[in-house]
Amino acid sequence: MGFNAKDALNEFWSSRVSKLGVFFMVTLFAISFYVLVSYPSNFGTSYWNRPQHWADYPKAVPPTWTQMLTSDKKAQHQILVTDEVYVRDKGIRALEYSIRFNYKADEYPKFTSFSLSELTFYDDPPFVYLTLERPDGTVIEDLLFHSIPYPSPGDEPPFVKYVESPLRIYLPGSSEVNSALSRFVRSEYELGLTPLDIGNSGQEQYIFGTPDSEGNFDQPLTGSYTMKIRVETFHEDDTVGSVKFVVGGTVFGYMGTDTLGRDLAVGLLFGFPVALFIGFITSTLTTIVGSVLGIWGGYVGGRTDDVIQRVSDILNNLPQLPILIFLVFILGQNIWNIILVLVFFGWPGLTILVRSMVLQAKEEQFIEASVAIGASRSWIMARHIFPQVAPFIFTQMIFYTPSAILAEAALSFLGLGDPSLPTWGQILERGFQTGAIYLGYWWWIIPPGLLIVITALCFVFIAQGLEPVVNPRLRRRR
């Protein structure tokens, strides 16, 4: 039967797995496209693998949605940032920020922290005041007071600070906060608690709670809070980049965080384009090398063929992973090294297959007919041999894509991934090395593996759907 593109497409589309595969594939591409557009190019080095970037994030907490599974409402980790400033010029010049947030949990936050970045001042360093307005109308005045230290002697104004790393104040570590809270509970609830008592029993319950009849702070006060931040300055040109208030929770984001506080959702998303990139580049290069050598060797025959056959036989007989480990270890953990090594060991399998198909294809009499007409070798290979094996090669290319993705993941898992490009395998490796399995951090272990499996499956499904369409055995004449 001749090759009919429309029939082939129909046949392909008639299978459920192909549809599933195509659906997944489209999704993968959409996500990858989103990532490519929205992520910075130096994501791996400047964000993912830079601990400072994740300082405000909770460490090793499960995703937010997990609280839907339990009766207790967990404290959601909130990172609240604003650069919307109100400048008050009467009296003391002050930059005022206001952050509204909701607190709905049944437990207290783990901690709170305040940050400020990109401060520029010209005269004396500014003072920072934090005031919290609570849902029940009570106000904790001057919850935090912080004076920015003086610049080093010899520095000239303007003094620019907190650009590389922001000023970060961890509230539980601050005795001033405890004193402020001690004042607050005395004036509001007439409770005599020393700052030391506050610090020992956890200041969060006093910031976020009200006492019951027995004076116990068991239940957090839920509702809308407003944190007012006032930066009092001594020069009219002083500016602040942004301020940040963190309510430390026990659940975070869509995918939770790892022990470094990295938002796993961010890392997992980045894995999409990387996986597709590795898969496609590797399978494309492998296919090109493999099919060119296969067609050439198979058709031309003779000594060229012998050499190609020998080499591919030997390479194909090597156990891949050990050699992969060895080569990547020696050559360096660079994505291109990994891809090149995968291609180097990938082509022989395809060459052997393509060659055997070409040997069969060249027995077709229309090849000899073409020779008899006076066609050149390249004409015959391009016009008569290639079209016969092309659908098969295409399927093999799709089939090889997941194995490249899996191979990279395996290498990454063994600690040989390219650190500048975070992949799912690397996330898993970090999790494994940290002992996430034994600590029960399932959200660190299951999603990356699942994504690898789904991505690989999507290609396998498509290849399976294509197989009956292109398999020459299933597509015999008459």
Next chain:
Amino acid sequence: MVLKIEELHLHYVTMRGMLKAVDGISLEIGSGEALGLVGESGCGKTSMSLGITRLLPSNVSEYKGSIELEGRELMKLSKEEFRSDINWKKISMVFQGAMNSLNPVIRVGIQVAEPLVVHEKMRKQEAKERVLEIFERVGLPPETFDRYAHELSGGMKQRVVIAMALLLNPPLIILDEPTSALDVSIQAQVMNLLKQLKKERNMAMIFITHDIALSSDISDKMAVMYGGRIVEFGTSEQVINDPRHPYTQKLLASTPLLRSYNEPEFIPGAPPDLVSPPTGCNYHPRCHMVMDVCSRKDPPTAYPEEGQRVECWLYGEENE
């Protein structure tokens, strides 16, 4: 009568629709008689033999009719009864292409001996002796017993396959194009062997071929198949010397003769597509004597002579 078939139907389901490979066939063979089943490729000859031996492919959608062997109705037998009583004991078969009929990884002698061990519960040594006897009869040296199929020439393989079919001395043996893969000189040897065996053992044979000249080399009776039906049936003399159906006439006229001169003719057009056959007589689009009625109604069966049967409107009654 050894074999009597009535209204045998065998239809397949294909991607394109229902394929009526065998569409109501009747024939009968007496003991010691050879029936030549002649037809072009795709006319249903091979399906017919599969229908008789019940070696049905998985896509069969309809299989009905009556097959009577030595007075016993085969269609009523269960699968297991058919296997243990009929297969090879009563009907053996020589398939097209001896190369593919032999298991490549088992010594041929063992394959030949198998039916003796399975059906007659013979001990291995005894079975081997019987196989060697029959090998000698078909002209195979005893060493053949321990050979693998790929070590034998085409002619030898064909003899092995024939020996295998003869082994249990069945009353009926079906030969499906047994010589089409062989060279003419070997083909003649095999035909002579078949003729001898037929005479010696008084076996009934169905000899399936596309070559009417070859068929005449052994057949006492002939059945000409076209588009899933037998269009003409009779003794070899009747069919070859006095063909009645226009198709048989043209088929004979299109055969180049070696020993006398004729200007061969051809039949225009192509055999019918059995998924969507023409209405009325299957042959009418190619027939040189086509009439109005041919395209409208199925042709009647006529009996121009004793023992001769033709499905054609030329000989049909008007009231059909």
Next chain:
Amino acid sequence: MSSIVETRNLRMYYTVRQGLFKTVPVKAVDGVSMNIKAAETLALVGESGCGKTSLGRTTLRLLEPVSGELIFKGKDITHDSQQSLKWLRRDAQIIFQDPYSSINPYMNIHQIMEEPLIIHKIEDADKRTEMIYRALEEVRLYPVDEVVRKYPHMLSGGQRQRVTFARALLLDPTYIVADEPVSMIDASSRVELLQILSNLQKLHNLSILYITHDISTAKYVSNRLAVMYVGKMVERGDVLKVIGKPLHPYTQGLIASVPDPDPSNRLSYREVIPGEPPNAINPPAGCRFHTRCPHVMPICSEKEPKLIEIEQGQDAACFLYHKEFVEEEQPGDKR
């Protein structure tokens, strides 16, 4: 009449691997001299493996001769390079046995027919189309407009084979090797194809080498008949003479083996050649047929008979007719 193709003592061996390192030559064509005249059809018959196909291919230089001479239209082309033979690829064509395999299933008929024209640099697309239409009309593939758009799988075997005929004719060749062109075609259409072939031959004054194992079709299309046995030509001559009165015992056996439709056939045994053909790696010494010959004599296993004229227009290589004519040993004979 002048010869279009002539071979002198042509030999073509190919090698097969036996074991790992050893290769042995198969003497497919082992010293064949023949000629095909202008506008004549020579039928080459023999059983599978006798070298008839190899001989046909070698005359087109699709297989490389190891020795002897190959003369095409008076020019020795035995050793010309493939690059310098482009004219031959235009002037000589081949038709294959299997119509299902001899045209590319991925191309439509127009593309299939266009290929030789593009290769031979016929640049004008309109002219190409015109040539294609004319050729398809000559092989009676109507309606041409529809046929050119079809793919091979939409055609029957006979129609496909007509496409290959038309393609072979496109470049207006003088010589065609037809290698079993009808053996895979149904009996009812076979004759039609043979008629087309004969008509084309007359119309274009073609010289045809008709290779077949079926002597009865050879009788209808050819002027002369040549019989090959294990790489050697054993008999040749006017087709009706050879069939009517074959000289070589092999030809006699071959002809006796072929039945005509006749109900009385079943009543008698056919005269047959005993045994099977020897293999061409190690052919018997002397006359290659002596192992199966009913008339074998001592000399037959010692010397090789020469192919010489026995009767007017009929040559045979057999000691029954001429004990004195021994094939001279060729330098290439000894391994």
Next chain:
Amino acid sequence: MRLGRNLLVRGFTLLMVVVVTLLLMNVVLGATGFSDRMLNALINDQVRIYRQGLVQTIQDPTELQRIVNNYKDVLIEAYGLDKPWPMRLPQMIWRVMTFDLGKAKNAQTFKGSTEIYDLIAERLPKSILLITTSVGISALLGLTIGTKIATMPGSKIDRFFSNYSAFSYALPTWWTGILFILIFAQYLRILPPGGMYSAPPPTEAIPRFLDLLFHAILPISTLVLALSGSWIYLTRTMVLNTAQQDFVNVARAKGLPENLVMRRYIIRVAAPPIITNIILGLAGSLSGAILTETVFGWPGMGLLYWNAIVTVDEGLIIALTFVYTLIYVIARMILEVLYVFLDPRVEY
């Protein structure tokens, strides 16, 4: 003797594989300057020991330095460091083959040896135990289930296994292992999360064996899950292909009982190609084993490999790569022998 020659040919090819691997490894080591660094480290180590031995007897520091430098020069010459790396190739290959690659940095045997050879000798049997058991079980599953479902193509169970094989292709072994630990060891707490024996291991033979079995369940299940899918599917395809051959029909026409047809005409004929695919699948099982050992802390060569990577132990990595190639080649050789006996047609 065709059989013997065939085996010889295969043996030769596989020997070539080992040679090429060695060559490839050493060329890469040489060209990247890795072997220079390694040999330097080796020499410095020896020089340090030599110096310590001399410090007691030679008081004069310049004299000491001179003697030590002399010794170092001798070593440099002995190790061939004064020559460019291609000249050292034969020596280097020999070194790899004899595991003469220094000591392991951060691993030792039970008895405390850090010699690479001792380490591998201790770990190898444990890996082989894991690999052979899993390969054996997978092959058994592949053969039984594969032939079974081949008799009912298109059925539910057939479709189930074809989906299963797609899954097992897409499922990374190591992730499966991690999931197993998470489920069976972490949450259900019915199986140990890793290791080969409990600590302390039982001393008596039978409890010891049961303990080993207990620890082996998860790693073996992981490997079997990864391997069996494709083997089942392959067996099914091969059996289905064979079942379509003419001689199977002939066997049925002969009235042979269906189980005999299945055994002698289908499975027997399909066996050689199935074996071929199992041979090819071996490479996969090896890599699966490295990762599985790592995940489960199975103290075989795979875990050693991982340790070597984590501790950047060049010598150990080189030696292990070589050993893995060797194992693979030997396993293939065994299967090839089997193959030659199975298929009378085989000719190379």
